[in-house]
Amino acid sequence: MIYLDYAATTPMSDEALEVFQQAAKKFYGNSSSLHDIGSNANILLETCRCKLASLLNVDKNGIYFTSGGSESNILALQSIIDSHRKNGNHLITSVCEHPSVYYFFKKLEKQGFEVTYLPINEYGVIDLNCLKQSIKSTTILASIQYANSEIGTIQPIDAISEILHNHNVIFHCDAVQAFGKISIDINKQKIDALSISSHKVYGPKGVGAVYINPNLSWNAQIPGTTHEKGFRPGTINVPGIASFTAAATNTCEMMIEERKRLAEIRNEIIRLLKTNVPMEIVVEGDPTNHLPNILGLRITGMEGQLVMLEANRHGLAISTGSACSITNQKPSRTIKSLGRTEAECYEFIRISFGRYTTNQHIQPIINILKKITSEHKSKLRYSVSN
Structure with a gap:
């Protein structure tokens, strides 16, 4: 065959498989436990956070690990929107977003949010003038994918970012397909929040990450959550994260x-x-x-x-x-x-x-x-x- x-998904690389196996054997402790076995797992976790941050050229304090791309999109969007809802109720996205983003916004419409779905041209590119005209005084966030998963079209991210920041609109970008395929520099491109996934870069399924600018506020979805600074509940998948980091590093190098x-x-x-x-x-x-x-x-x-x-x-x-x-x-x-x-x-x-x-x-x-x-x-x- x-x-x-x-x-849709990549097979795990030999490097990622080896790292997963070794991490599962040697760093099996809960990274939140205070004994040495837990502390060692936490050291590996933070090493991975630093490495992934360097690949994206961002502050490690803005990296949060998740279960994959869809959860990364949903948690990032919901957490940021909840924190900034006092500033307005208008959101912007495009008609060709990944289902996890598109149907999330459809859900928000039922909750009283106003959502603008930007059209695309015959090649799949959004109209920048349409984006400008869509922005209102009540607009708080826009989510535009970096590249489309079906036709591969890359959006003009730099221009999109400039327009949104000139109007003080938060910019979230679904980069699940783009990460590891093309160069991404979050700081240079002024992307406020970005989602990526492990199994698109030859890492294990069930692992992903979100970057949120440390200067941007967000609300925890489950009160009392301690893992990932409250961003996501549940015991951290340290072996999976280590494997993801190894796969991402190798993919970016190539x-x-x-x-x-x-x-x-x-x-x-x-x-x-x-x-x-x-x-x-x-x-x-x-x-x-x-x-x-x-x-x-x-x-x-x-x-x-x-x-x-x-x-x-x-x-x-x-x-x-x-x-x-x-x-x-x-x-x-x-x-x-x-x-x-x-x-x-x-x-x-x-x-x-x-x-x-x-x-x-x-x-x-x-x-x-x-x-x-x-x-x-x-x-x-x-x-x-x-």
């Missing part, structure tokens, strides 16, 4: 070289698909500002779910969109927001590459998709002729 669903390598694979696959597959291929997303590892496309006239199932039958693992909404069976919200018809939305598939994707995989990928589309086209011709 050729795995091409890295945007980032520049890996970005170039994956971009070349992506470009070659697009070229070969357009010249070998007997059906029209439409690549979705921004043609220049996109993640190197995500290729969102449509094969005109074929439902994406059919392509995915047939690809799986032939030993190719791809997806039809975000793994967090895949069981919904509704057209992709992102693709629909690009202005595509419902039929076109159902054509969408996502191919995402990673560390273990090689040049040797390219031709087998093309061969499988060529076979699938050729068979489908033949069936269409037969049904028409009969």
